[in-house]
Amino acid sequence: KTLKDLGDLKGKRVLVRADFNVPLDGATITDDGRIKAALPTINALRDEGAKVILMAHLGRPKGKVVPELSLAPVAARLGELLGVAVPLAADTYGDDAKAKVSAMSDGDVVLLQNVRFNPEETSKDAQERAAYAKRIAALGDVFVSDGFGVVHRAQGSNYDVAADLPSAAGLLVEKEVKALSHATVNPERPLTVVLGGSKVSDKLGVIENLLDKANRLVIGGGMVFTFLKAKGYAVGSSLLEEDQLEKVKGYIDTAKQRGVELILPTDIVVNAGFPAGDTPIDPQVVPADAIPEDRMGLDIGPESARLFHDAIVDSKTVVWNGPMGVFEVPQFAEGTRAVAQALVDATAKGAFTIVGGGDSASAVRNLGFPEDGFSHISTGGGASLEFLEGKTLPGLEVLN
Ligand code: 3PG
Secondary structure (H helix, E strand, O other), X not given: OEHHHHOOXXXXXXXXXXXXXXXXXXXXXXXXXXXXXXXXXXXHHHHOOOEEEEEOOOOOOOOOOOHHHOOHHHHHHHHHHHOOOOOEOOOOOOHHHHHHHHOOOOOOEEXXXXXXXXXXXXXXXXXXXXXXXXXXXXXXXXEEEOOHHHOOOOOOOOOHHHHOOOEEEOHHHHHHHHHHHHHHOOOOOOEEEEEOXXXXXXXXXXXXXXXXXXXXXXXXXXXXXXXXXXXXOEEOOOOOOHHHHHHHHHHHHHHHHHOOEEEOOOEXXXXXXXXXXXXXXXXXXXXXXXXXXXXXXXEEOHHHHHHHHHHHHOOOEEEEEOOOOOOOOHHHOHHHHHHHHHHHHHHHOOOEEEEOOHHHHHHHHHOOOOHHHOOEEOOOOHHHHHHHOOOOOHHHHOOO
């Protein structure tokens, strides 16, 4: 169900679950992509004359009030973006939330305090969660699920509350589902999947599902060293998940059997260690099959960047999840930049390109790429990965 199915919303109190789990440096939001992504739904509801009551989580405060995880910076940023004041309730469903909601006029926006300050939000006890969800539901007349980043969770404010109110997906959830389905259900081919990020163990489900669907699998990031090791190469002191080696060997074989082209880097940018503390930044490019024992791989090299670029640009559908290296440090950001540029070039040639959420979405924005260089930048981290794994997502299922 979508917004249209909720009928006339004029004067109605619309509870909207958003995903405002943004990266913070102290109280400064370092990437407001998730807040901007929520604006179409908020504006559509305001235009209809609804009272918009937003709920969201920030971080993992584990049921305690953690002042550093207050949604205050989000309320302030939202206010700037919307051009109206967005009052923040001191609690999620208590006296202040009730008072702020009763004082609302049509078109107003209120943000409730971090739902995860309540232990019931993430409780494993379904009854406890349901009782809590009822208290939240009492604040609204209808529920809109627009926090795509949390649809893989079954928690009070995004899952249980849907049982108590007429519910529908917001515009962001609708757009995300459309885009991710477009790339995975009957995609235009070749379909190239680019995976990076630090841990191969986070991507096992995606690899398994996409080995069935993709024409090409391009691997970089910290996870690639387990692939290079599985091929018998020396990886020095690079990140390695020994316990995944057998699985990864199996993937290499499966790719071969199924005719999926597996593209691994041919050169690597190494350093004496992770660039933190006293470790100097002294990048060198070495062949991917001969990383010196005392060096750590931190990015793909320039030859690999060209190889990846060519594979991506020659695709009709591209799904990318996970940075190619330690992009936060400029000397190790070139691989990630090259892949982002390749997606931009592919988009310009008419391909459908998706940047999976989390770190890759932040990387794209922080490296200065324009949003419209890609067909879709997902706001989901874990959620978009689980979608790509082909899993059933509880926060979506509950809306059906
Ligand atoms: C995310 O950042 O991926 C979502 O906001 C979900 O957060 P969580 O992993 O803490 O549930």
